[in-house]
Amino acid sequence: MSDQHLSDSIFGGQGGDDAHRRPTGGGASRPPHRRRRGPVFLLVALLVLAAALAAAGLVLKPMVESFRSGADYTAADATGKKVTVTVQEKANGTAIGEMLQQAGVIKSVKAFVAAAKDDPRSQAIQPGDYAIAQHIPAKDAVAYLADPKNRVVKRVTVPEGMRASEVYALLSKASGLPVADYQKAAKDAAALGLPASAKGNVEGYLFPSSYEFKAKSTATQQLATMVAKTKDVLTQLGVSDDKAERAIIVASIVESESRLDADRGKVARVLENRLAAPMRLQLDSTVAYATGKRVITTTDAERAQVNGYNTYTRDGLPVGPIGNPGEASIKAAVNPTPGPWLYFVTIDPATGETVFSETKAQHDQAVLRFQAWCQAHKGQC
Template sequence: MKDHLETSIFGDEEEPRAGAAPSPASRPLTRREAREAELAALRQSRRGGRRSKGKPSVLRRLAVIVLALAVVGGGVAIAYTYLRPVVAEFLESNDYPGPGSGTVRITVEQGAGGSAIARVLADEDVVKSTKAFIEAAKNEPRSAGIQPGVYEMQKQMKATDALAVLVDPANRIVTRAVVPEGKWAKEIYPILSEATGIPVAEYERAAKDAEALGLPASAKGNVEGYLFPASYEFEPDTTAADHLARMVAETTKRLEALGVAPEQMERTMVVASLVEAEARFEADRPKVARVVENRLAEDMPLQFDSTVNYAIGKHGITTTDKDRASDSPYNTYRVKGLPPGPIGNPGESAIKAAAQPADGPWLYFVTVDPAKGTTKFAVTFEEHQANVAEFQAWCQANKGKC
């Protein structure tokens, strides 16, 4: 007989189906039925209230539900713990709203690409993510032209604002110094000092460390001639030694490009310094270098006023009898051969002329019109004397300029 006390998993008693036969409980029991019911109850009690097979108890159903909820609930907790950062990345912005605050200096290294720059910015908390900066850079054609250097930026900037700082070269923090051709080393130090604020004494001290400066061994520790004249941009926190080393490197780079061996670099720079001092125009410089080589080959003294003026520490286009009487090894009127070192710091065209002199028989030259820089070359002494007379006539017409 079916046990009508069976209930749903939600604990509600089932209603009789429509048309079903009335339950025996709906009429009075006979004495026989009552005894049978009594015996059935006793047997049920002895079996410990076991249900028939295939019919799970209400408690068993409830246990399954509770276990399922526990499993589901635990999965939700685990998912929340591990998936929250991933979800947050999609839900939260990868960019700061800007405009940012504070200041931080960012260095863009030589050759750094967009990803490398993005990492630097993200590491310094200038931008919120590398992705934000890279996306901004993709939409800005000028981003390919970001120049290496130091930039002053803010923390937590909008990526497009950070990019706008970097694409403008005017935002690079640099110290600019312009070094003209032909200056002596002792004249260059004040130029650098004025631009950088570093005392002249520090440049003088740095110039004595030949190894740190990268001077070729043939220079014998003398920096004169190797401070390449150019327009320089020095980054913040660089030293006097850094500046001089960079200038020396510019000179040796050009010597190497011309195929000058290290052991010949000093001689080349001595000739180049003479060419720089004596010739104004680029077209004349290889010819002046040839005059130097031809006179040395003929064992003739160079007789350059520029070397004498370097020895006595003055600038000019002529010398006096007293000047030419000095016993300095730089006095090429009295001492044959090249001076013991460069007499200034030549530019690229003078260096090239010294390394590659023009072909020609000239032994003499003189600038006949110093105002215009007009220079005439001669093979014979008589030709040269005629040119010298032209120069002297110019001096007579321009008192105080010779």
């Protein structure tokens, strides 16, 4: 059988005789041509598509009609039930209206957009979470979202100089997350974005500031935000990642030892001068960090301990930061005040008055003034 005859046999061509269109064995004729199934399948597909479109229409029709009509709830329609909605970053009025309509807060997007245009306060709507009542007039929804007091936020202020363990406790109280979540998150250096020079230690990189964390933010997200702020400050000061750790260690000491902004650069200079001499730093603040205490002075036994933070028994800087410094202390560490000082002592812890000295004899006289203050203020040293 030629190719032409085969083609005519299958697709119903006009060429050839009956032998080319019937089985040679004299059996039953061939089944109906396959091409005839096509219209049936197409019809079924069209029916399924039509059904899907009809179903979608039933769902979307009310929303579309509501959008076009500008239908609105009245105060009497309010259910009293609240839902939490999220206004996304850079969302416009239509996007916010669609979100509110889907949450059952407003009746139509058109009504919300119109109300927003009529209320100048709508320009002040901030991204974030809001707990808002359902079935309320569009103008009331605009007014509610425009008031920043109605945002559901986890606001917390982290003071300068706090240690990581203290920061975890503060964040936990504000967020409701367990302290253990922050301790676990602190071990993931990659997720936090810590510089390689930090060697996985988050201490020193939890930037002191006021934060507003989203209601569902994780411990990792919160700590990463703080680390990013510290890295931003270092970048602005021209500190590369490989030099970040040293800068933060010095800054953490400056934060711990300084009460007055005018003294921060001087404290940083004393540290650099002693390191260059070389002389041991001999700082009670580093000794106290190793003990976990918050004290002005330390004992002879504590100063005799050998560990990575005891600058009485260790040459150079401690092995890591002793707290989380603020921007002023980081700036002082990067750009110390020029000067010849090798010593300093805070002679009045209440006011922060500090004396800087070039010689040991001068320093000893300043220490006597500090001791006199301690005698006059029992239990405060």
